[in-house]
Amino acid sequence: MILDQLILPWLLAWxxxxxxxxxxxxxxxxxxxxxxxxxxxxxAPLASAAWLMTQQATTxxxxxxxxxxxxxxxxxxxxxxxLALVPWSPxxxxxxxxxxxxxxxxxxxxxxxxxxxxxxxxxxxxxLIGAYRYVALGLSYxxxxxxxLIGVALPAESLRLTEVVAAQASLWHVVSQPLGLxxxxxxxxxxxxxxxLNLADSADLSGxxxxxxxxxxxxxxxxARAAMLVAFSAIAATAFxxxxxxxxxxxxxxxxxxxxxxxxxxLWLGRRLPRLAPERCLTLMWxxxxxxxxxxxxxxxxxxxxxx
Amino acid sequence: MTPSPATHIAFVVLAALAVLSGxxxxxxxxxxxxxxxxxxxxxxxxxxxxxxxxxxxGVAMFFMMAVEMMVMALFMVMFMMNPAGLNPMKMVHQERVxxxxxxxxxxxxxxxxxxxxxxxxxxxxxxxxxxxxGRELLGDSMLIFETAGVVLLTTMxxxxxxxxxxxxxxxxxxxxxxxxxxxxxxxxxxxxESEEExxxxxxxxxxxxx
Amino acid sequence: MTLTTLLVLAAALIGIGFYGALSQQSFVxxxxxxxxxxxxxxxxxxxxxAYSGAGAPEGQLLTIVIMAVMAIEMAxxxxxxxxxxxxxxxxxxxxxxxLKQ
Numbered sequence: 001m002i003l004d005q006l007i008l009p010w011l012l013a014w015x016x017x018x019x020x021x022x023x024x025x026x027x028x029x030x031x032x033x034x035x036x037x038x039x040x041x042x043x044a045p046l047a048s049a050a051w052l053m054t055q056q057a058t059t060x061x062x063x064x065x066x067x068x069x070x071x072x073x074x075x076x077x078x079x080x081x082x083l084a085l086v087p088w089s090p091x092x093x094x095x096x097x098x099x100x101x102x103x104x105x106x107x108x109x110x111x112x113x114x115x116x117x118x119x120x121x122x123x124x125x126x127x128l129i130g131a132y133r134y135v136a137l138g139l140s141y142x143x144x145x146x147x148x149l150i151g152v153a154l155p156a157e158s159l160r161l162t163e164v165v166a167a168q169a170s171l172w173h174v175v176s177q178p179l180g181l182x183x184x185x186x187x188x189x190x191x192x193x194x195x196x197l198n199l200a201d202s203a204d205l206s207g208x209x210x211x212x213x214x215x216x217x218x219x220x221x222x223x224a225r226a227a228m229l230v231a232f233s234a235i236a237a238t239a240f241x242x243x244x245x246x247x248x249x250x251x252x253x254x255x256x257x258x259x260x261x262x263x264x265x266x267l268w269l270g271r272r273l274p275r276l277a278p279e280r281c282l283t284l285m286w287x288x289x290x291x292x293x294x295x296x297x298x299x300x301x302x303x304x305x306x307x308x
Numbered sequence: 309m310t311p312s313p314a315t316h317i318a319f320v321v322l323a324a325l326a327v328l329s330g331x332x333x334x335x336x337x338x339x340x341x342x343x344x345x346x347x348x349x350x351x352x353x354x355x356x357x358x359x360x361x362x363x364x365x366g367v368a369m370f371f372m373m374a375v376e377m378m379v380m381a382l383f384m385v386m387f388m389m390n391p392a393g394l395n396p397m398k399m400v401h402q403e404r405v406x407x408x409x410x411x412x413x414x415x416x417x418x419x420x421x422x423x424x425x426x427x428x429x430x431x432x433x434x435x436x437x438x439x440x441x442g443r444e445l446l447g448d449s450m451l452i453f454e455t456a457g458v459v460l461l462t463t464m465x466x467x468x469x470x471x472x473x474x475x476x477x478x479x480x481x482x483x484x485x486x487x488x489x490x491x492x493x494x495x496x497x498x499x500x501e502s503e504e505e506x507x508x509x510x511x512x513x514x515x516x517x518x
Numbered sequence: 519m520t521l522t523t524l525l526v527l528a529a530a531l532i533g534i535g536f537y538g539a540l541s542q543q544s545f546v547x548x549x550x551x552x553x554x555x556x557x558x559x560x561x562x563x564x565x566x567x568a569y570s571g572a573g574a575p576e577g578q579l580l581t582i583v584i585m586a587v588m589a590i591e592m593a594x595x596x597x598x599x600x601x602x603x604x605x606x607x608x609x610x611x612x613x614x615x616x617l618k619q
Contacts, residue, residue: 098438099363106371113374120340135378159438311519319519323527330531330554334538346550353561360568365581372585376592383546383596399543406541414533421525429572444575456586463590470597
């Protein structure tokens with residue numbers, strides 16, 4: 001009981017988080033082709049991580065001590081909980097909660113709190129602006145993600161991720177709900193503030209919520225963002241690309257391939273999409289993407305009724 | 309339902325966390341910290357709900373309260389002069405009465421809990437709490453659920469009306485002068501006379517963003 | 519984890535919340551006291567559902583209704599606080615003494 005309820009989810013989540021974050025760093029460097037590369041692509045992330053580990057962790061004049069220390073670790077913990085929810089095969093699931101889809105949604109809500117704490121606790125103005133910016137945007141990401149995930153749960157008649165996968169036996173949701181995956185990818189880029197949607201830790205705030213960070217905590221924060229991106233690709237592969245399903249290969253292998261494909265698409269989008277000003281981004285989310293997620297939900301309901 | 313030892317340990321830890329963080333809400337120096345302590349208390353109670361197999365309610369607690377407390381923390385920063393807790397803060401009145409009343413409420417309610425004779429009808433061995441909740445929400449109790457939805461919609465309309473500065477005929481507080489911060493003082497939050505005329509054109513466009 | 523321990527825990531949360539609602543001067547802190555009381559009420563509802571309601575779905579429904587009440591309380595509370603602040607620059611209960619006369 002202890003083995004499969006405590007140790008297995010722990011191992012699955014941390015393996016995915018550690019290896020995944022490393023993979024994100026490598027892939028991102030591979031995609032930055034054209035710019036001059038220093039050293040090997042495979043060793044460079046490890047080298048910069050080791051460099052950060054040796055640096056001193058500076059602190060601000062009067063930070064909110066508990067939140068300042070805990071925020072990066074909490075974000076990493078949220079990513080790990082998300083990774084533990086992913087079903088690798090009908091039987092190999094880290095945490096098989098009957099409401100795992102809703103738990104994923106609440107991780108997104110808690111991420112808003114953690115990112116706000118990360119920026120607020122530094123007690124420095126640029127970090128605080130980054131935190132406020134994220135809260136304003138984060139609420140709109142949350143709503144879009146909720147509607148898209150409800151659409152996925154409708155045909156499965158369940159909030160359990162294993163049953164969401166089982167419901168895609170005949171047709172993957174990426175085909176039957178064409179709006180779902182693109183919207184979910186936008187939410188993924190937003191929640192990890194990656195690429196064009198990096199408005200919380202952006203360069204115009206000279207690093208945003210992480211402006212005062214240095215040394216090991218900065219490494220943990222970067223690791224947490226990368227692990228969250230991996231968790232997003234694994235959940236997207238589960239909810240839209242049929243999870244473990246596929247011919248010839250065993251289930252876990254298919255899930256890995258699909259998550260990797262989503263991860264590559266996310267990183268490529270992060271490199272190619274244009275940046276938006278925060279206020280325009282907010283308008284885009286509420287005026288364009290949120291109504292689109294309503295359309296997705298109505299479409300999903302109609303298809304589920306028609307297929308039933 | 310026979311809980312395992314692990315469930316008991318988890319319950320004790322979560323119960324201690326819920327009470328401690330609930331108590332810290334009212335004796336911390338920072339309002340933002342207070343609202344996140346309250347969130348911690350809610351999360352602990354949500355965890356206990358999951359232990360009681362109310363899996364949907366426990367998880368719903370997480371996301372409902374995460375968003376609510378986030379909004380609360382933002383309001384804290386807007387209203388409070390000391391959001392970051394750099395100075396000690398204690399803003400209480402009638403404290404002794406309140407402590408006595410709080411202890412009395414706890415005493416009476418726990419006496420009911422200890423002495424009361426409640427029916428012993430545990431959960432059936434095989435039941436699906438999420439499915440039964442879903443069937444109840446959109447079955448027998450649909451009217452109640454829909455009423456809650458309509459009340460929420462009414463609240464949204466009411467809140468927008470209450471907090472909007474703009475009416476159909478322009479600004480609701482046009483020409484009014486806010487009272488001073490102390491009796492007989494300068495009007496609070498008003499620009500100086502000369503600045504007011506300059507700021508008038510830009511003022512309308514800015515209001516929409518709030 | 520028995521019905522009695524769960525109810526005592528709920529009573530403790532309600533007691534702390536009652537203290538907060540009575541003693542805090544700031545509107546927002548006062549609302550936190552109310553929320554803590556509702557937190558205890560939700561826990562008691564789920565405890566009764568699990569131990570002496572035989573899993574009747576109405577018990578879970580009651581908790582959902584309390585959650586809706588919390589959302590309404592917060593939204594209306596903040597709207598009123600904003601309106602009062604605009605009218606009187608007041609953010610504590612002492613500053614509103616007009617009904618005393």
